[in-house]
Amino acid sequence: MLVRLDDHASGARVATDLVNTAPEVMVSTGDLIADPDALARFLAAHDLAPPTPPTDRDVTAVQALRTVLRSLVDDPATVADGANELVARCGTGPALVRHDGRWQWSARSRPGAGIADELALLTGTGMLGVLRTLGPDRFRRCAAPTCAGAFVDTSRAGRRRYCEPDVCGNRVNVANHRARRRAGGDAV
Numbered sequence: 001m002l003v004r005l006d007d008h009a010s011g012a013r014v015a016t017d018l019v020n021t022a023p024e025v026m027v028s029t030g031d032l033i034a035d036p037d038a039l040a041r042f043l044a045a046h047d048l049a050p051p052t053p054p055t056d057r058d059v060t061a062v063q064a065l066r067t068v069l070r071s072l073v074d075d076p077a078t079v080a081d082g083a084n085e086l087v088a089r090c091g092t093g094p095a096l097v098r099h100d101g102r103w104q105w106s107a108r109s110r111p112g113a114g115i116a117d118e119l120a121l122l123t124g125t126g127m128l129g130v131l132r133t134l135g136p137d138r139f140r141r142c143a144a145p146t147c148a149g150a151f152v153d154t155s156r157a158g159r160r161r162y163c164e165p166d167v168c169g170n171r172v173n174v175a176n177h178r179a180r181r182r183a184g185g186d187a188v
């Protein structure tokens with residue numbers, strides 16, 4: 001896998017989505033990467049083509065990576081060391097590669113890298129790019145009181161509050177709306 005070092009958003013998005021597949025976050029559905037088929041679906045959803053179909057070992061390794069990524073998001077002071085370690089373990093480079101008509105700094109996964117290694121390189125470089133470009137306050141927990149999710153905010157304004165804005169943000173809006181209606185009803 002070739003990872004462009006100036007594209008931190010792609011790796012950050014995969015890191016966020018991976019963290020939020022954990023059973024602690026997906027309380028109602030359970031682990032979203034529980035078996036090789038589920039891992040294959042996760043990869044396909046992110047346009048990542050594994051060199052070989054995922055195995056149980058890949059699942060275990062990706063779950064372990066997910067735990068590491070979650071600990072980094074939860075403690076942004078550890079992102080530099082933690083993500084540097086992931087990249088050093090799984091990647092080689094930098095390499096200057098011609099892409100879309102211009103030269104771009106890139107990193108490659110090591111020969112024979114497994115799926116978890118490729119994901120580690122992608123998410124590690126993404127998180128380092130966010131830390132460097134946007135700063136440590138872009139690593140956050142979901143603001144929905146009933147959600148244990150977390151995310152890396154790569155939005156321009158940097159005001160993202162929810163791991164899944166469409167889900168957690170809506171849920172909070174609905175709850176607030178009901179609370180206001182209740183408060184309004186009490187007042188009458």
Ligand SMILES: [Zn+2]
Binds near residue numbers: 142147
């Ligand atoms: Zn959430």
